[in-house]
Amino acid sequence: MHIEALTETPTEVVVIGGGYAGVMAANRLTQRDDVNVTLVNPRPDFVQRIRLHQAVAGTHTALADYGRVLNQRVRLVVDSVTRIDAANRTAALADGEALRYDYLVYAVGSASSGADVPGLAESGYPIASLEQAKRLKPVLDAQPRSVAVTVVGAGPAGIETAAELAEQGRAVTLVCGGRLGPSLPEKGRASVARHLAKLGVRVVDGAGSVVTAVERDAVRLADGRELPSAITVWAAGFSVPDLAARSGLSTDAVGRLLTDETLTSVDDPRIVAAGDSAAPSGMPLRMSCQSAVQLGPQAAETILARLAGREPAAIDVGFVALCVSLGRRAAVFQMLHKDDTPKNIYIGGRVGARIKEFICRGTVWQLKTEGRKPGKHTWWTKDAERRERVQALGEEALREKALTSR
Template sequence: MTGNTDVVVIGGGYAGVLAANRLTQRDDVTVTLINPRPAFVERVRLHQVVGGSHAAVVDYREVLGERVELVVDTAARIDAPARTVMLASGGTVGYDYLIYAVGSGSADPDVPGAAEFAYPIATLEETQRLRPVLDAAPATAAVTVVGAGSTGIETAAELAELGRQVTLVCGGLLGPYLHPRVRRSVAKRLAKLGVTVLEGSGTKVTAVTSDAVRLGDDRTLPSAVTIWTAGFSVPDLATRSGLSTDTLGRLLTDETLTSTDDVRIVAAGDSAAPSDLPLRMSCQTARPLGAHAADTVLARIAGTRPEAISVGYFGQCIALGRRAATVQIAAKDDTANKYSIGGRLAAGIKERACRGVVKELVDEARKPGSFTWGFKDDKRQQLLRAKQNETALHR
C-alpha cells in the first residue's frame, strides 16, 4: 500500500494496547485505540481490588505510545463494507484495517437469583461495586465465592487472609486446570487460610438469595456476600456487526488471526477464535496474540504474507494471598504437569509477572516491535489436522 494507513484497535486491554503500540513501527500508519475507560486496567489484579490491596489501574499515558490516539468511547457496531466503527456517542471512526480486541467479561449466570444477588468481578467496574458491599459487611459475615478457577481461588485467598469467613464453592473440581498433585497443595494452603472448600458435582449452585446460596445437593449456605467468578463471556459486538463468530461470540479467524469474513479485520486476545480452536482466555495468551495481530496487519500493509500463530504456554500463576502463590508448570500445549513452585518464592514470581506484563506494554510503546514470546506450541498443527479430518468425515 502507498500513502497513510489508518488502523483502528477496539479494546484497550493487554492485547489491544500491545497491538496498538506495535503498529507504530511504521511512520505511515495512524493508530486509533477505542476503549470505554480512560485508564488501563490490570485485570490480573482485580482480586486485589476486591481485597483492597491494589487499585489495578494505570494511566494510559504510561503504557500507550505517543503516536496512538486514544478515543474514550464504546464501539457500538462495525460496518465492515464501509470500513467504519460506529460509536455509542454517535460518532464514527473510519479505518483501513481493524484489530478486534474487545476482551471478555462475566458470563450471565443461568442460576435463579444470581444476577440480582451475586457480585461478578470480571471487570473493574464490577469490583468497584463490590468493594463498598464488603466494607459494609461485618468482619464475621459469611462470604461465598462461586467458581474455583484461578479468579475464584485468588479472591477467596485474598479475602480469607484479611480475616473474612470465606467458603469457596467449586461446582466441581478445585482448580480444574491444575494437576492433581498441585491441586492438593492449593487446597492445603486454602485450608491454612481458613477457606472452606466445597468440591464435587453436588456443589453446583442452583439458586442465590440475598442471604444464602443453595447447592445441587440441597444444602443451603448462609451468605451475606456472594461473589460470582464462574465463567466468562465475550462482548457481542462481532455478532451485532454481522461477522462470523463461534458459539461464545468470539470472532472466527484463520491462523493469521484474520477474520474469515474480511481480510481487513484481525482479532486478538480473548475475543479471537482462530480456526474455531480458541486458545485459553488469559493475559498469557492476550499479549502474543496482540503482537501477532499487529504483525499480520503490518504484513498486509507491506504486501507480504502474514504468518500463522504459534502460542505456547509455561503454566499458570495463582496468588494464594499476599504471602504465597502456586506456579503450576505446564507443557507448551498448556497441559499441566505435576511440577509446581509454591510459597513465598511463587508469590514473588507472581508479583514480578504482574509488574512484568505492564513493563512489556511500556517497552513496546517506547520501542515498537520489541515484544517477543519464546513459548511455541508444536502440537497445534496436529489439532488443526485432526479437526480438518473430522470435518471431512462428516461431509
C-alpha cells in the same frame, strides 16, 4: 487472502479494546510512520485484570496510566463501539460518532459468565471487570468481617479472590461447582487446598456443588443444599461481548470472532482479532493474559505484513505456567507444557508469591517496553504442535463452523 499494500495515504487502524492484547497490538502497529492507530476503550485507564481480586480486597488499584503503556502516537478514544460496519469499514461509537478504518483489530476481551443463573443479577457480585470490582468493594467494606462471604468459582479467579479476602480475616466459603482447581494436577491442587485451609477458607466441591440460584442471603446448590451468604462473589468463568455477532460477523458458539490462523476474520480480511475474543480456526486459546500478550503483537504483524505486500504468518503461541496467588504471602506457580497442559512440577509458598508478583509487574513492563520500542516484544514459548492439530481439524470443518455460527 491478499490485500495490496497501502502507501499513498496513511492507513487508519482502529483497535477495539484497551486490554493486554489491544495495547500490544496498538503499540506494535506504530512501527510504520504511515499508520495511524486509534485505540477505543470504555475507560481512561489501563486495567490490570490479573489484579482485580486485589482491587476488591484493597491491596492494589489494578490500574495503570495509559501514558505509561501506550506509544505516544496511539490516539486513545474513551468510548464503546456499538457496531462494526464491515461493508463500509466503520465502527460506530456510543456517542454517535463513526470511526473509519482500513483495518480493525477486534480485542474486546471477555466478561463475566453466569447471566442465566437465577438471582445472580440482583443478589450476586461478578468481578470480571473493574466496574464490577468497584461495585463490590464498598459492599464488603460496609460489612463486618464475620459475615458469610461466598465465592463461586474453582478456577484461578475464584481461588485468588477467596484467598485474598480470607487473608483479611473474612469468613469465606469457596463453592467450586465441581473440582477445586480443575486445570491443576494433583500436586498443585493439593498445595492450593492446603493454603486455603490455613487461611480458613471452607471449600465446597463435588458434583452437587454447582450453584443453581443466588439469593439475597444464601446460595442454592444442585444437590439441594442452601449455604448462608451475606455477600456472594461470582468468579465462575468468562463469556465474551456480543459485538461481533451483533455486527453480523461469524463467531464460535461462545461468541468469539472466528478467524483463520493469521487471526484474520473468516468474513473480512481487514478485520483481525486478538486476545480472549479470538477463535483462530475454531480452536481458541485459554482466556488469559499469557495468551493475550502473544496474540496482540501477532495480530498487528498480520496487518503489517499485508501493508508490506507479504502473506501474514500463522500464529505461534505457547504457554509457560499457570500462577495462582493465595493471598499476599503464598502462590502456586504451576509449570505447563507449551500446549497449556500441566506438568507435574510446581513452585509454591513464598517463592511462588514472589514469582506471581514479578509476573504481574512484568506484564505492565512488557506493554511499556513495546510502547517505547515497537517491535521489541518477543515470545519464545511456541506450540509447534498446534499446526498439526489445526490441519487435523481441516479447512472444511472451519468453514462449517463459520456457517453454523451465523
